[in-house]
Amino acid sequence: MTLLAALCVHVLLVPAFARVGERAGACRRRYGEPVVEREGERVVTRTYRKGAFLVDVYFVRRRWVWVYPTERAAGIAFRKPGRKENEPLSELEIRTFLRANGRKQPWAQVNLHFEAARQSSASERDRLVEQSRRYLMWRQQDGTVGVYDGDARELVIRTPELARLTEEEKAVHTPDPKPDKDLEGF
Numbered sequence: 001m002t003l004l005a006a007l008c009v010h011v012l013l014v015p016a017f018a019r020v021g022e023r024a025g026a027c028r029r030r031y032g033e034p035v036v037e038r039e040g041e042r043v044v045t046r047t048y049r050k051g052a053f054l055v056d057v058y059f060v061r062r063r064w065v066w067v068y069p070t071e072r073a074a075g076i077a078f079r080k081p082g083r084k085e086n087e088p089l090s091e092l093e094i095r096t097f098l099r100a101n102g103r104k105q106p107w108a109q110v111n112l113h114f115e116a117a118r119q120s121s122a123s124e125r126d127r128l129v130e131q132s133r134r135y136l137m138w139r140q141q142d143g144t145v146g147v148y149d150g151d152a153r154e155l156v157i158r159t160p161e162l163a164r165l166t167e168e169e170k171a172v173h174t175p176d177p178k179p180d181k182d183l184e185g186f
Contacts, residue, residue, distance in 0.1 A: 089155055
C-alpha cells in the first residue's frame with residue numbers, strides 16, 4: 001500500500017516540474033505565466049505556482065552573436081507555502097524533485113558542515129555542527145548541489161554555473177562597508 005502511494009505521488013510530481021537545463025519556453029508551456037519575475041543582469045528568476053507548490057526557476061541568459069539570446073534553467077527551488085510559513089517537504093517529495101533534476105546523474109548525500117566541523121577550531125565547531133543539523137545536502141559529480149533548508153523548508157538545486165553567477169552578481173551589487181570612526185587607527 002505504501003509503495004502504491006509513493007508511486008502515485010511520483011507519477012503526479014515528476015512530470016509537473018521544470019528541470020535543470022530546460023529552456024524558458026518549456027516552463028512557460030507547462031505553467032503558464034509566472035506569478036513573480038525578478039530580473040538580474042545574467043540571471044532571471046521566475047516563480048510559478050503548480051498545485052500546492054511554488055517553484056522558483058533560475059534562468060541563466062546566454063547571449064550568442066548569431067542566435068537569439070536563450071535562457072536555460074540553471075537552478076530550481078521548491079517550496080510548499082502554508083498559512084504563515086512554508087510547510088515541510090516530505091522525504092518522498094525531496095527525493096522526487098532531486099530525481100527529476102538529476103539529468104541522469106546520481107545524487108550523493110553529503111554533509112559539508114559536519115566535515116568542516118571535524119577540521120575546525122572548537123569555537124567554530126559548535127556552529128558548524130548546528131548547521132549540519134539544519135541542512136540536508138546532496139551533490140552530483142558535475143558539482144550541482146541540492147540543499148534542503150530545514151528552517152526555510154525549501155529545496156534549492158543549483159548548478160555550478162548558477163552558483164558562480166550568483167556570487168558575481170552579489171559582489172557587483174554589494175557596497176563596500178563604510179568606515180567606522182571608532183575603528184580608525186587600528
